[in-house]
Amino acid sequence: MSIDAIQRASKKIRPIVKETPILTSKQLSEKCNNDIFVKAEHLQTTGSFKIRGAMNKVSDVAAKGETAIIAASSGNHGQAVAFAAKTFGLQATIVVPEDAAIPKINAIQAYGANIIKHGYTSEERINYAKTLEGTFIPPYDDPLIMEGQGTAGLEILDQVKDIDIVLVPVGGGGLLSGVLLAIKQTNPAIKVIACEPAIADDTYQSYKQEKRVHIGQTETIADGLRTSIPGEMTFPIVQQYVDDVVLVTEEEIKAAMMFMYERMKQVVEPSGAVTIAACLGKKLQVTGKRIVPIVSGGNVDLFSLHHYLP
Incomplete structure (x- = not known):
């Protein structure tokens, strides 16, 4: 880097x-x-700010021919990944915490992504998201x-x-x-x-x-x-x-x-x-x-x- x-x-x-x-x-x-x-x-x-990293990463994934992506997010990373997926014609699934803010969930869904609620900590949702089918888009460690x-x-x-x-x-x-x-x-x-x-x-x-x-x-x-x-x-x-x-x-x-x-x-x-x-x-x-x-x-x-x- x-x-x-x-x-x-x-x-x-x-x-x-x-x-x-x-x-x-x-x-x-x-x-x-x-x-x-x-x-x-x-x-x-x-x-x-999350759209910055999401667009940079998802554009790379799309260029490699992937069709489905996964993210774990309290909301903003999920919105950004969902937006990026829609931009590049990919299907996104976002794992959010059980207590995720309603506007963030609504925004993610408005961009066409699927929502799964799981756990409360970033560690819980990231570990679960990695078990799902698709390319995982990390919230920060990438x-x-x-x-x-x-x-x-x-x-x-x-x-x-x-x-x-x-x-x-x-x-x-x-x-x-x-x-x-x-x-x-x-x-x-x-x-x-x-x-x-x-x-x-x-x-x-x-x-x-x-x-x-x-x-x-x-x-x-x-x-x-x-x-x-x-x-x-x-x-x-x-x-x-x-x-x-x-x-x-x-x-x-x-x-x-x-x-x-x-x-x-x-x-x-x-x-x-x-x-x-x-x-x-x-x-x-x-x-x-x-x-x-x-x-x-x-x-x-x-x-x-x-x-x-x-």
């Missing part, structure tokens, strides 16, 4: 994947005591997936000048590892910091202990970040390049969602709000810096929005 591979992925997926905008808010910057430039992946095709996600990092470098820090949500580590490669192999001086829910801190614990740590099932509202252990392929890249991992509480995630909704008129899902929570919660302990938080998704069940409110 390299910056060259990420650049090739960018050219390949460009017909479908948007270059998402950078959003600014004077009030957000003032509250954070830094200049904040929000990378709006919640405005991406299918509502999250070079093509990681390279696709890294294209968000390339865009950030083009869109924002003189960056000091990039903040990235972390679950399995696909987005984080891809962005790390894109940014650190271009400008190592830019700090990249992972943001994670405090009650789903497998990457934090793994980073501190310098080995992959399994934490079991978690109940964070950031359902896209409910991984039990960092990826086998993603974690070595995280170890090599990441500058730090910070944790945010459930209440801080909710407050960040509310700020984005009330002040910036943006609907952001809990997993996408962790970077904003880190900024508002002063987790970085810096001032006067140019910071780019990636807001990774916006697929929220509006009928259950009261559960997310502080």
Whole structure:
């Protein structure tokens, strides 16, 4: 994996994947005591960054003549794979957790994919999905997936000048590892910091202990970040390049969602709000810096929005 591979992925997926905008808010910057430039992946095709990796991987699978693909997802990866499958004329089956958000299930089905509910953790659904017939599309542990996600990092470098820090949500580590490669192999001086829910801190614990740590099932509202252990392929890249991992509480995630909704008129899902929570919660302990938080998704069940409110 390299910056060259990420650049090739960018050219390949460009017909479908948007270059998402950078959003600014004077009030957000003032509250954070830094200049904040929000990378709006919640405005991406299918509502999250996941389409980047899915298109890069599924296009490769389709070129090899495969006709059926399988994915395991809390929602956003499933939507992206379902969309990619429809784009290339493949049949997709998506294994989702028993408590998957209804809007995410509805969106997956709208793209023509089959749904199977199984388990609650990423480990459970991934292991089950691998038993099904078809080509498995990993949510993060795959070079093509990681390279696709890294294209968000390339865009950030083009869109924002003189960056000091990039903040990235972390679950399995696909987005984080891809962005790390894109940014650190271009400008190592830019700090990249992972943001994670405090009650789903497998990457934090793994980073501190310098080995992959399994934490079991978690109940964070950031359902896209409910991984039990960092990826086998993603974690070595995280170890090599990441500058730090910070944790945010459930209440801080909710407050960040509310700020984005009330002040910036943006609907952001809990997993996408962790970077904003880190900024508002002063987790970085810096001032006067140019910071780019990636807001990774916006697929929220509006009928259950009261559960997310502080």
